[in-house]
Amino acid sequence: MGLEAFIAERKQDKDLLVMAHVVCGYPSFEDNLQELEIMAEAGVDLVELQFPFSEPSADGPLFVRANEQSLKAGTTVDQCFEFMKLASERFPFKVLMMGYYNTVFKMGEDVFVRRLKEAGGVGYILPDLPVEESANLHQLSADAGIEPIILMTPTSSDKRLAQLGAASRGMVYVVARKGVTGSKTNMGDDVVALIDRCRQHTNVPMGVGFGITSKADMDFLRGSADLAIVGTAALKTWEESGAEGLRRFFAELLA
Amino acid sequence: MDIFDFSDGREGYYGEYGGVFLPEILHATIEELIECFRECKADPKFWQEYVSLLQNYSGRPTPVTYLENLSRELGGAQIYVKRDDLNHTGSHKVNNVMGQGLLTQRLGKKRVIAETGAGQHGFATATMAAKFGFDCKIYMGAVDVARQRPNVFWMENLGAEVIAVEDGQKTLKDAVNECMRDWVTNMADTHYILGTACGPHPFPEMVSWFQSIIGLEAREQIVAQTGRLPNRVYACVGGGSNAMGLFQGFFDEPNVELIGCEAGGEGVGSYMHSARLAYDDASVGVAQGYKTYFLQNDEGNMSETHSVAAGLDYIGVNPIFAHLHDQGKVRFEAATDAEVKETLKLTMRTEGLIPALESTHGFVVALKEAATMAKDEIVLVNMSGRGDKDIFTIADALDDAKWKSFIGGKADQYRAEKK
Numbered sequence: 205m206g207l208e209a210f211i212a213e214r215k216q217d218k219d220l221l222v223m224a225h226v227v228c229g230y231p232s233f234e235d236n237l238q239e240l241e242i243m244a245e246a247g248v249d250l251v252e253l254q255f256p257f258s259e260p261s262a263d264g265p266l267f268v269r270a271n272e273q274s275l276k277a278g279t280t281v282d283q284c285f286e287f288m289k290l291a292s293e294r295f296p297f298k299v300l301m302m303g304y305y306n307t308v309f310k311m312g313e314d315v316f317v318r319r320l321k322e323a324g325g326v327g328y329i330l331p332d333l334p335v336e337e338s339a340n341l342h343q344l345s346a347d348a349g350i351e352p353i354i355l356m357t358p359t360s361s362d363k364r365l366a367q368l369g370a371a372s373r374g375m376v377y378v379v380a381r382k383g384v385t386g387s388k389t390n391m392g393d394d395v396v397a398l399i400d401r402c403r404q405h406t407n408v409p410m411g412v413g414f415g416i417t418s419k420a421d422m423d424f425l426r427g428s429a430d431l432a433i434v435g436t437a438a439l440k441t442w443e444e445s446g447a448e449g450l451r452r453f454f455a456e457l458l459a
Numbered sequence: 460m461d462i463f464d465f466s467d468g469r470e471g472y473y474g475e476y477g478g479v480f481l482p483e484i485l486h487a488t489i490e491e492l493i494e495c496f497r498e499c500k501a502d503p504k505f506w507q508e509y510v511s512l513l514q515n516y517s518g519r520p521t522p523v524t525y526l527e528n529l530s531r532e533l534g535g536a537q538i539y540v541k542r543d544d545l546n547h548t549g550s551h552k553v554n555n556v557m558g559q560g561l562l563t564q565r566l567g568k569k570r571v572i573a574e575t576g577a578g579q580h581g582f583a584t585a586t587m588a589a590k591f592g593f594d595c596k597i598y599m600g601a602v603d604v605a606r607q608r609p610n611v612f613w614m615e616n617l618g619a620e621v622i623a624v625e626d627g628q629k630t631l632k633d634a635v636n637e638c639m640r641d642w643v644t645n646m647a648d649t650h651y652i653l654g655t656a657c658g659p660h661p662f663p664e665m666v667s668w669f670q671s672i673i674g675l676e677a678r679e680q681i682v683a684q685t686g687r688l689p690n691r692v693y694a695c696v697g698g699g700s701n702a703m704g705l706f707q708g709f710f711d712e713p714n715v716e717l718i719g720c721e722a723g724g725e726g727v728g729s730y731m732h733s734a735r736l737a738y739d740d741a742s743v744g745v746a747q748g749y750k751t752y753f754l755q756n757d758e759g760n761m762s763e764t765h766s767v768a769a770g771l772d773y774i775g776v777n778p779i780f781a782h783l784h785d786q787g788k789v790r791f792e793a794a795t796d797a798e799v800k801e802t803l804k805l806t807m808r809t810e811g812l813i814p815a816l817e818s819t820h821g822f823v824v825a826l827k828e829a830a831t832m833a834k835d836e837i838v839l840v841n842m843s844g845r846g847d848k849d850i851f852t853i854a855d856a857l858d859d860a861k862w863k864s865f866i867g868g869k870a871d872q873y874r875a876e877k878k
């Protein structure tokens with residue numbers, strides 16, 4: 205089942221889905237597995253597995269450190285794909301690759317798509333790959349039934365949103381605010397207006413991310429977004445209060 | 460040849476290198492910048508204003524100096540030096556910075572950010588910001604903050620905030636990442652003054668355009684002094700801005716050979732260097748907003764780099780050079796840390812010149828080759844900056860006992876004052 209169909213199916217009994225995030229190999233793959241178990245139990249619908257990169261320039265301090273530590277511990281692309289395979293076979297949620305384009309470029313776009321497919325990934329998010337540079341990768345992805353997740357942002361003009369909308373498949377990642385991952389977003393009318401504006405340019409489901417930390421944010425997004433994307437807040441919880449804390453975090457978020 | 464004519468290719472591409480690889484949130488900012496830059500480039504008044512600003516503020520045109528003693532001592536080609544060290548703030552970096560300062564005014568922005576390695580670009584940016592009344596934040600790797608303290612001192616006293624970047628390798632590339640993170644947050648009122656001919660389009664073209672003033676002047680000056688063009692032209696290559704600046708004066712000359720001099724650090728096979736094109740360790744990749752040769756591993760994670768010169772200690776190289784290298788139009792060589800220290804002593808003692816450690820890389824290769832050339836041949840070297848800023852590093856390298864005892868005395872004095 206493709207991403208869009210999966211989202212539609214899950215949305216039959218939930219009005220707002222959740223996409224969570226782990227940085228592969230940070231703090232360790234054993235920790236990642238435990239995090240995923242907790243996410244699955246809580247009913248998380250999608251998980252981004254971030255392949256660590258040495259220059260994570262779109263990430264905030266917590267993820268920067270996570271990328272750096274993971275690489276320092278020796279995490280490889282092979283390990284990330286192995287972990288993805290395990291996750292996609294074991295858990296009911298779907299998994300996506302998240303990372304930077306150089307990881308894909310170095311292995312070759314065709315190899316990337318094949319390996320992602322083999323590992324059970326349904327799509328990928330590459331924040332530093334603009335649509336202008338994506339034609340070949342998108343074609344390969346379409347042939348393989350893999351979805352490229354396009355990002356739409358508060359600074360995108362209508363003309364740009366139309367271009368992005370035309371390229372979007374599976375779902376769109378709406379970036380709730382300027383900046384990098386990590387800091388808090390004040391969910392307000394501008395976020396709703398942005399989602400509305402994005403919807404005018406595509407029919408695929410809308411995930412909203414950057415700075416989502418609480419049930420209040422979830423309640424705010426209900427009715428306007430299809431998915432809430434939770435990244436830094438979960439990692440921060442894991443670092444501060446471990447498995448118990450993370451269980452509580454997702455229980456509250458999904459209550 | 461007009462490398463910036465994109466009419467039969469993709470805008471911002473030089474062969475397969477260059478492009479814009481940035482988060483979507485910056486798309487509109489880059490479009491705005493490209494549009495503003497196109498207007499400036501098409502407006503002869505903008506260039507006039509730029510040149511007169513540099514004349515009145517930075518002492519341009521900088522001279523070309525004949526190194527009579529060294530030429531005689533080596534007994535080969537006649538050696539000439541373009542003196543961009545004589546700029547205000549001590550290096551060629553001020554050219555690009557003043558140009559982008561004027562552009563920031565056109566953009567209507569009030570805040571500037573910059574990465575810096577050696578601190579020369581940060582120093583120039585802080586100076587420009589003070590003059591133009593911009594808020595200014597400089598990102599600098601913590602390792603570089605420690606090795607280039609004099610520049611940090613001046614930046615802070617000029618009113619800039621200097622952030623020591625503790626991520627990654629704590630050098631230039633990490634400072635670039637921090638600038639990107641600031642820019643994706645504050646682009647509405649902030650212009651990112653990138654310091655070299657790297658990064659996403661239009662930076663390689665824009666920085667090269669501002670730096671082309673070096674080559675325009677140098678060509679005229681060397682012809683006026685010698686009656687002819689040089690046989691070979693040398694410049695050090697960090698990101699590649701001073702070299703692009705000088706080389707643009709000679710791109711159309713089939714009989715002038717252009718040589719980019721990279722940081723060989725501890726030498727071939729040491730993996731402790733920053734030679735992307737001169738050695739075989741780099742491969743094509745995409746990072747920091749553009750595609751070029753990077754020092755990286757097979758999975759695309761960047762390698763550790765090293766150079767005695769902070770301003771050359773960088774993973775990537777400007778995409779224009781990647782292309783010209785493939786085409787064989789520019790030759791790349793590397794100078795090691797050890798050679799740089801020796802050559803610096805030589806230029807100081809025989810010519811009274813103190814080139815920056817970065818610039819000395821160009822001298823190493825130029826002097827080595829000049830010695831093997833005929834007496835009626837001419838070489839031109841870019842002295843992109845002066846070495847004053849490197850006093851701590853050079854004093855260490857020369858193991859200068861008197862300097863050490865002076866610093867020891869100062870330290871004692873400060874400790875006593877603290878008590």
Ligand SMILES: Cc1ncc(COP(=O)(O)O)c(C=O)c1O
Nearest residue numbers: 579655697698699700701770844
């Ligand atoms: C004096 C001097 N020369 C050269 C460089 C290297 O930069 P580029 O290759 O862009 O000229 C620097 C960078 O800090 C510098 O300070």
